[in-house]
Amino acid sequence: MNKKYVVVKIKIKKINKLLVKHFGIPYRPQRLPNPVDALIATILSQNTNDKNSYQAYNNLKNKYNSVKELADAPRSEIENVIRVAGLGRQKTASIKNFLTVLKRKNSRLNLNYIKKMSDNEILADLTSINGIGVKTASCVLLFSLDRNICPVDTHVHRTLNRIGLVKTKAPERTFEQIKSILPDGIAHQFHTNLIKLGREICKPAKPLCSVCPLLKECDFKSKNMDRVSQVRTNNFLLLDSI
Numbered sequence: 386m387n388k389k390y391v392v393v394k395i396k397i398k399k400i401n402k403l404l405v406k407h408f409g410i411p412y413r414p415q416r417l418p419n420p421v422d423a424l425i426a427t428i429l430s431q432n433t434n435d436k437n438s439y440q441a442y443n444n445l446k447n448k449y450n451s452v453k454e455l456a457d458a459p460r461s462e463i464e465n466v467i468r469v470a471g472l473g474r475q476k477t478a479s480i481k482n483f484l485t486v487l488k489r490k491n492s493r494l495n496l497n498y499i500k501k502m503s504d505n506e507i508l509a510d511l512t513s514i515n516g517i518g519v520k521t522a523s524c525v526l527l528f529s530l531d532r533n534i535c536p537v538d539t540h541v542h543r544t545l546n547r548i549g550l551v552k553t554k555a556p557e558r559t560f561e562q563i564k565s566i567l568p569d570g571i572a573h574q575f576h577t578n579l580i581k582l583g584r585e586i587c588k589p590a591k592p593l594c595s596v597c598p599l600l601k602e603c604d605f606k607s608k609n610m611d612r613v614s615q616v617r618t619n620n621f622l623l624l625d626s627i
């Protein structure tokens with residue numbers, strides 16, 4: 386590993402420590418969600434908030450008693466069940482396509498076969514399925530399989546670029562860069578606390594830099610130092626709640 390990567394790795398550790406000091410160690414359920422559930426929940430979460438995707442996920446769970454029932458259900462019915470999460474047709478197509486491919490690979494409709502694979506093999510396997518992108522696949526790796534992988538959503542992409550840990554245009558590039566240098570054992574707390582930072586403090590339009598725990602470490606040139614009287618907290622994370 387070259388010197389530049391070593392420096393970035395040390396900075397990631399420092400940022401992670403500051404985030405843990407500010408937000409704490411994030412909650413994690415004792416029983417991690419099974420990979421099929423995590424994958425479907427992540428599809429539902431695209432372009433909506435965690436509250437709506439959680440509602441849509443629960444609607445699916447209440448309607449269908451098994452993955453097989455869901456796989457056999459008519460598209461129009463699924464669209465209706467997940468309506469609250471938006472993009473019903475597109476999300477139904479992704480779920481249906483995933484379950485069709487899964488059925489071909491494994492008649493038991495589970496993802497147990499990926500557990501023995503390396504991170505890169507799992508990413509390649511899952512993203513080869515239409516409708517499953519890197520973010521969805523990486524969420525399965527982190528939230529179900531407890532791999533040291535940091536999924537990159539819009540919050541993680543924005544905050545990592547502002548802090549200066551990466552300089553990238555697209556979340557997929559951010560993911561690739563962070564994947565190769567993430568220190569061992571920190572993925573869940575780093576990912577979750579960056580999302581909290583992005584939701585509560587490092588907001589897209591007007592970051593609340595005056596109350597940010599990373600102020601001294603951050604490279605962002607357009608810091609907003611307006612005084613802040615109150616920060617709204619949001620602790621709910623879909624994939625640690627299913």
Ligand code: SF4
Nearest residue numbers: 587592594597603605
């Ligand atoms: S100092 Fe400002 S721009 Fe930098 S991470 Fe904190 S809120 Fe974001």
